[in-house]
Amino acid sequence: MAVQGDAGQLKTIVVLVAPDKGEDDRRVLISPNKILTEINAKILEGVATGVPTVQLAAKLYLSRQGIEYHVSNMLRQFKVPNRAALVSKAYSMGLFGVGSWPPKVLNEYVRR
Template identity: 35%
Template sequence: MSDTPGEQPNLLLSLRTRAEPPAPASAPRAEVSPTEARILAAAARGDTTAQIGREIGLAADGVNYHLARLSRRWHVPNRTALVGRAYAFGVLVAEVWPPEPARRT
């Protein structure tokens, strides 16, 4: 601080912040229900929504519900990317035709 009149006093300010590490981006979860796994296997075969619904025993809206939920959870834009992600996560067995869900322990 200055003792001289007319001179602006210097102000010393110290801020202390506690740095929090950035929260990690939420990683997609690879867990799926048995119904979701069967839907993914049928989608990997190229079945239509109606065909998947008949096989699983759901209405087309039910199949679309599960596909949309998985797409949001895994951050993918379409069915093709969803099937690719299912293989990458090990939800579907690689190198097997027709596609089938992996056995979960």
Template identity: 35%
Template sequence: MGNDQNDCEASPPAGSCVLSSVQARILEGVAAGSSSGRLSRELHLSSKTIDYHVRVMSGKLEAPNRVSLVSRAFVLRILRTDAWPPRIAVETVD
């Protein structure tokens, strides 16, 4: 994954935004409605680390909040539309 704040393109296709495996798991959890506290327990990370990754992903996707982050992830096909709980498109993970 590059250090660019914006590794994502405004128009799809899948793979236009590359996430780390940790970010992918966090995004799946956020999309499923998990809180930072719950994700920190499940992923064995601090809640501050979870919030950091949410902020980084929100910046990449130009999303002002978690709801917008999830919406943009679906629009950009980072999250698959054929799975529940939400799953990341494999091509988007570094």
């Protein structure tokens, strides 16, 4: 729609865009492939909960460096710069169940 100014010249153009009605807003953003190993899923859940690296390492019987290794790999896999972005992207991709605490990675994303 064209909006005219006081002197009759074109002042602004307004474009309205409507989404396709056939799309489901609840769709999963990625296919439910087995994209995480079991240990990576547990580490991602710990990171999302805010568990410190040392406590997470003790809980999973890994070293602190082992946890950092897995986190670094997930940062590369998800193409994000830090842990907060990793958790945010995991949520946006639908990896976590909605409305539950502590966060739990859905089984369809875990290789067993």
